[in-house]
Amino acid sequence: MCAEKLKEKKGNNLIEWYNEVLLKSEAMDFSDVKGFPVYRPYGYAMWEILESELDNRIKKIGVKNAYFPLLIPEKTLMKEKKHIAGFSPEVAWVTLGGKTDLDERLAIRPTSETIMYESYAKWIKSYRDLPLMLNQWNTVVRWETKETRLLLRGKEVMWQEGHCAFATEKEAEINALAALNIYKETMENLMAVPVLVGRKSESEKFAGATKTYTVESILSNNFTSQSATSHELGQNFSKAFDVKFLDENNEWRYVYQTSWGMAMRALGVMVLVHGDDKGLVLPPKIAPIQVVIIPILNGKESDAKLLEYTKSIAEKLKEQSIRFLLDDRNTYSAGWKFNEYDLKGVPIKLEVGERELASNTISLKIRFNGEKKAISFSDTNKLGEILNGIQREMLEEKKTENGKRIKTAKAKEEFINDLKTAKAIMKAAWCGKEDCEARIKEITGAVSRLIPLEKEELIDKKCIFCGEKATFNAYFAKSY
DSSP, rough: TTOOOOOOTTOOOOOHHHHHHHHHTTSEEEOTTTTTEEHHHHHHHHHHHHHHHHHHHHHTOEEEEEOOOOOEEEEHHTSSSHHHHHHHGGEEEEEEEETTEEEEEEEESSSSHHHHHHHHHHHHHHGGGGOEEEEEEEEEEOOOOSBBBTOOOOOEEEEEEEEEESSSSSHHHHHHHHHHHHHHHHHIITTTTOOEEEEEOTTTOOOSSSSEEEEEEEOOSEEEEEEEEEEEETTHHHHHHHHHOOTTTTTTTOOOOEEEEEEEEEHHHHHHHHBBBTTOOOOTTTOSSSEEEEOOOSSHHHHHHHHHHHHHHHHHHHTTTTTTEEEOOOOOOOOHHHHHHTTTTEEEEEEEEEHHHTTTEEEEETTTTTOOOEEGGGGGGGHHHHHHHHHHHHHHHHHHHHHHEEOOOOOHHHHHHHHTTSSSSSEEOOOOOOOHHHHHHHHSEEEEEESSSOOOSSSSOTTTTTOOOOOEEEEEEBBO
16 A cells, blocks of 8 residues: 555665665565566556657757567677677577577677667768757666666666767767757756765766766765766777668768667656655656545535545646545545655645635645645646755755765865765766776775766866876765
């Protein structure tokens, strides 16, 4: 039953709390196949809202949707060896079709670069065929050896992946950054999660990319979580797959490419950022139910008038295109329902009893800050404005919190100790070298999360860790 209260506290064990929230809110469930979760209707509804919002934003920059096969021949997958080296331990293979051994192993899509670029090589012949900008909504399978976590890490991942080809490197860079901005706007404007955006280090970038850009969210335990990535692929894949075109001078040239994606992990991050000890706390724009109307029924004759009153409230919400639920079930008490919708994170509860009926009012409670107030029936016309206000306040509150979680490191000992204990997200001057990052990870358990896009004044001329010449500032943290 959904209204059972949480046993775990967010501040005690974040991941145990997180799992309990997703299960008890009926957003997710485990299946009989380890690492392959079930997305229940309430959780899937959030994905549908995210998908719709993101799809609209992607199409506005000229990208079209397509679909490519789930299975990839081994010879195709191996064409870009540097790329597949990053995925090789996680690839799941099909070796049998019915009762027949296959002549060649087929990989279950870990990502779609290789299968898509075989087609790109056929379709792109001239500069007139460019740019080619495609996106697909699908699932990928990566046989994770690490512990799987609902939404955050699983063997099957629901996501979108954009793959674009251009005549010039500059066009590819513009596209990769446009995708990055779309992801930032989606996290902040839809899910009210403030993010940091930047470039990944050489050791942390996507296999086969020339540059990887990342969207990083800050969590309550001073960990970060990657919410989306965008990659400049240069000509690494076009040369491997012979994706080239005749330019205006009738000369053959290889295309420049990008790939970028956002997965259901973004929803998991949202849960981690906003949830509390009562359950989910959903920003209005992504909440499947934005307002729930709860009539306090008592089995008296007045119940009929009460239900009529709540139906008139529902009509007002419908006029404003608010996603609402009128919960007139008489099999559960009002108290049970209050707990249920707190657990589900519904942004606004409207409670209506005999007192409200007599005074033509409604008792309103806001989920994220616990504010309670009585409003008149006519004020239901303002609920859309109230929801927009909640959305803004949730984002601003987390921005303020994030500012307190980021610390500028100026001494090596402080840098190491604060990363080890996850006391803060550490920003420091850094050399950017792979061996330096490997040592930081070995000693602290943390890695560089991003390098700022904009050129900044160096915090120090020397690397915070190895003492060599610093190249740029970078953010470091442990992560999920």
